[in-house]
Amino acid sequence: MEFKAYLAEKIAGALREAFDASVDGIPGFLETPHNPEMGDFAFPCFRLSKALRMAPPAIAGKLSERIAPDPVIERVECVGGYLNFFLHKTGYAQSIVERVLEQGERYGSSDEGQGRVICIDYSSINIAKRFHIGHLSTTMIGNALYKIYEHLGYKCVGINHLGDWGTQFGKMIAAYRKWGSPEQVEQGGVNALTELYVRFHKEAETDPALEDEGRLWFKKIEDGDPEALRIFNKFKEITLKDAQRVYDMLGVQFDSYAGESFYNDKMQPVIDELREKGLLKESQGAYVVDLEDEGMPPCLILKKDGATPSATRDLAAAFYRKKTYDFYKDLYVVAYQQDLHFRQWFKVVEKMGYDWAKDLEHVAFGMVSYEGRALSTREGYVVYLDELLTRAVEKAREIIEEKSPNLADKDKVARQVGIGAVVFFDLFNNRIKDIDFRWERVLNFDGETGPYVQYTHARCCSVLAKAGELSAAPDYAALDNAQAQEVVRSLERFPELVREACQRNEPSLLTRFTVELASNFNRYYYENRILTEDAAASAARVNLTAATASCLRTALGLIGVEAPEKM
Ligand code: ARG
Numbered sequence: 001m002e003f004k005a006y007l008a009e010k011i012a013g014a015l016r017e018a019f020d021a022s023v024d025g026i027p028g029f030l031e032t033p034h035n036p037e038m039g040d041f042a043f044p045c046f047r048l049s050k051a052l053r054m055a056p057p058a059i060a061g062k063l064s065e066r067i068a069p070d071p072v073i074e075r076v077e078c079v080g081g082y083l084n085f086f087l088h089k090t091g092y093a094q095s096i097v098e099r100v101l102e103q104g105e106r107y108g109s110s111d112e113g114q115g116r117v118i119c120i121d122y123s124s125i126n127i128a129k130r131f132h133i134g135h136l137s138t139t140m141i142g143n144a145l146y147k148i149y150e151h152l153g154y155k156c157v158g159i160n161h162l163g164d165w166g167t168q169f170g171k172m173i174a175a176y177r178k179w180g181s182p183e184q185v186e187q188g189g190v191n192a193l194t195e196l197y198v199r200f201h202k203e204a205e206t207d208p209a210l211e212d213e214g215r216l217w218f219k220k221i222e223d224g225d226p227e228a229l230r231i232f233n234k235f236k237e238i239t240l241k242d243a244q245r246v247y248d249m250l251g252v253q254f255d256s257y258a259g260e261s262f263y264n265d266k267m268q269p270v271i272d273e274l275r276e277k278g279l280l281k282e283s284q285g286a287y288v289v290d291l292e293d294e295g296m297p298p299c300l301i302l303k304k305d306g307a308t309p310s311a312t313r314d315l316a317a318a319f320y321r322k323k324t325y326d327f328y329k330d331l332y333v334v335a336y337q338q339d340l341h342f343r344q345w346f347k348v349v350e351k352m353g354y355d356w357a358k359d360l361e362h363v364a365f366g367m368v369s370y371e372g373r374a375l376s377t378r379e380g381y382v383v384y385l386d387e388l389l390t391r392a393v394e395k396a397r398e399i400i401e402e403k404s405p406n407l408a409d410k411d412k413v414a415r416q417v418g419i420g421a422v423v424f425f426d427l428f429n430n431r432i433k434d435i436d437f438r439w440e441r442v443l444n445f446d447g448e449t450g451p452y453v454q455y456t457h458a459r460c461c462s463v464l465a466k467a468g469e470l471s472a473a474p475d476y477a478a479l480d481n482a483q484a485q486e487v488v489r490s491l492e493r494f495p496e497l498v499r500e501a502c503q504r505n506e507p508s509l510l511t512r513f514t515v516e517l518a519s520n521f522n523r524y525y526y527e528n529r530i531l532t533e534d535a536a537a538s539a540a541r542v543n544l545t546a547a548t549a550s551c552l553r554t555a556l557g558l559i560g561v562e563a564p565e566k567m
Helices: 003-019 046-052 056-065 089-106 133-151 168-179 182-206 209-223 226-250 260-266 268-276 310-325 336-351 355-359 385-403 410-426 450-467 482-503 508-527 535-558
Strands: 041-044 073-079 082-087 117-121 155-159 280-283 286-289 299-302 329-335 360-365 368-370 435-437
Touching: 003 041, 003 056, 003 082, 041 056, 046 056, 056 073, 056 082, 082 089, 089 482, 089 535, 117 133, 117 310, 133 155, 133 226, 133 329, 133 360, 133 368, 133 385, 133 410, 133 482, 133 535, 155 310, 168 182, 168 209, 168 226, 182 209, 182 226, 209 226, 226 385, 226 410, 260 268, 260 310, 268 280, 268 299, 268 310, 299 310, 299 336, 310 329, 310 336, 329 336, 336 355, 336 360, 355 360, 385 410, 410 435, 410 450, 450 508, 450 535, 482 508, 482 535, 508 535
Parallel strands: 117 155, 117 329, 329 360, 368 435
Antiparallel strands: 041 082, 073 082, 280 286, 286 299
8 A cells, every 4th residue: 555645645634624625745744754743644733824825733633623533544743833643553564575585576667757768977987997996986986876777767878988088099090000919918908008108207208209290190090091000909998998997897887988088079069059059158278168147167168279278068968869869868977076067067958948958967976085095196195996995805705714614606796795894885975975985884783784684684584494394374453563663664765765766976975875774674674573473473573584685786776886695
C-alpha cells in the first residue's frame, strides 16, 4: 500500500467536508518526521493557510475531527499546525517489509523518467596524464548519478569528455620522435609519456628550437597529418589502457569517449552562428561574447592565434549532444573551481536563444586533499588512483585476515571492501564539501564507513542463512517495538531519498541513508533475538532482516559499492 496516497485521500476528503475545498499536490506535502513521537507521517497545515485564510492550528483541528481511526490509521494528533498520523504498527511494518521483499533490487525505482535522456559528462580525464585522486570524485559522483537516474526510468549517456586537445601534445610528439620509442611507451605506459613531456621542458630551456618543433607537430595534428595522428592516437590508446585498469577496479563504464578533439570540425558552425546573431565581439584580436550585463567576464571563443579555448569546444559538444541524444538534462560533473567557465558558456547558449540552456547543469564538487595536505603536481605531492586502490585492498585484506581468517574467497572480499571503502568515503559528504582522505577514517569498521555498512549487510545475510526456510507465516505484531519500527521507518524513506538524490544530483543522501539503515538495524539486532521458539514471530523478524539486507544492497549498488554476503 502507498501510505502517502492513502493518507492524502483521507485529507482530501476532510478538506471537502470541512471547507468545501480541494487542493492539489497533497501527497507531496506529507513528511516523514525524524522523531517518531511526531507520528509516522505529518501533514503541515501551513501549506493551506493562505488558500483557506485560517491559521494552521485551526485547520489541523478541523481536519483531525474528520479523520477517524481505521484499519490503517491508529490515531491523528494536532501539534502546532501539523496533523500527525500514527499508523497501526503491525500493518505499517508488514506493508513496507513485504514491499521491499517483493520489489527486491527494484525497490525505490520508478518509471517517472519515462526514458528521457540524461547526458552525464564525468571523469573526463586528460591524455598522457596518469589517473590521480583528483579525478576520483567526478568519476564516482558521475557513476552514482548514472545509476540513480536509471533507477528512476531515465536513459543515461555516460560521456568521458577526454582532454585530448592542446599544444602540449605537439611537444610530446616532438619529444617522442627525439627520445622515445614504441617499446618504451608500450612498456612504460602513461608514465613514459609524462617523462617525455618533462624532458621536453627541461631540454627546451637550453634549446629553444624545440619549442618550434613542438608547435610544428601541433600544427600537423591540427592539419590531420597521418604521422602526427598515428603517434597521437598511440598516446591516447596508452592513456586509456592505463585508465581502463582503474575503471575496472571501480566498476565504472562509459557510453562515449568523445573528447575535445572530437569537436575539431564541429566548432566553426557555432562560431558562425554566434557571428550571425551579433554576439561575437572583437577584443584585442580575439573574439569573445560579452557578458558584462550578466556580471561576468567575457566568454573567450576564438583566441588571437585562431586557437579555440575549451568553452568553444564545450559549446560545440553541447550542440552535438542536443542533436544526437536530445537530452532532457546535460550534466557536467566537474570541480567547483570551474564554476565560472560553465556559467559563462551556459549563458552564451541562452543568449543564442536556445531554451534548453536551462537543461545544462554544472554538478560541482569540492577538492580532495590527502592526509591533511593539498595535492600538488608541481610540488610532487600526487596520489595515483591505482596505487591508492591497491593499497586499500591490501589494508582490507589485512583486516580480514585478522577478523575472519577462515573466510572463503578472501581476495574477492578484500577487493570489494577496500575499493568500496574508498568510494563510500568519497560519496559520504555533500559533494560541494572538500574532502580530506585519511586512511584511519576510510577503513574504520566501526565508523560511518563503507566497511561498517557492508559488515551490517553481511551480518543480515548470515542471520538469513542460519534461519533457513520460514516454517510459519510471519506475525508482524512481533515488530511492534521501538527499534524494529525505526528500521521500518528507514526502509519506508528510501524511495523518497532516491528521488531527492536525483533532483539534487546528490548521491551522498544515499550514502548517508545506508549508515542510518545499518545503525538502526544494528540497534535492533543488539536488543532483540531474531530466531526464537515462536516460529511466526521469528518469521516476521527474519523478513525484516531480509528487507534490510536487500535495501542496503540496492542503496550501495546505486552509489557503486558492492555488498559481499560474507566478511
Ligand atoms: N578534462 C578536464 C579536467 O580534467 C575536465 C573536463 C570536464 N568536462 C567538460 N566538458 N568541460 O579538468
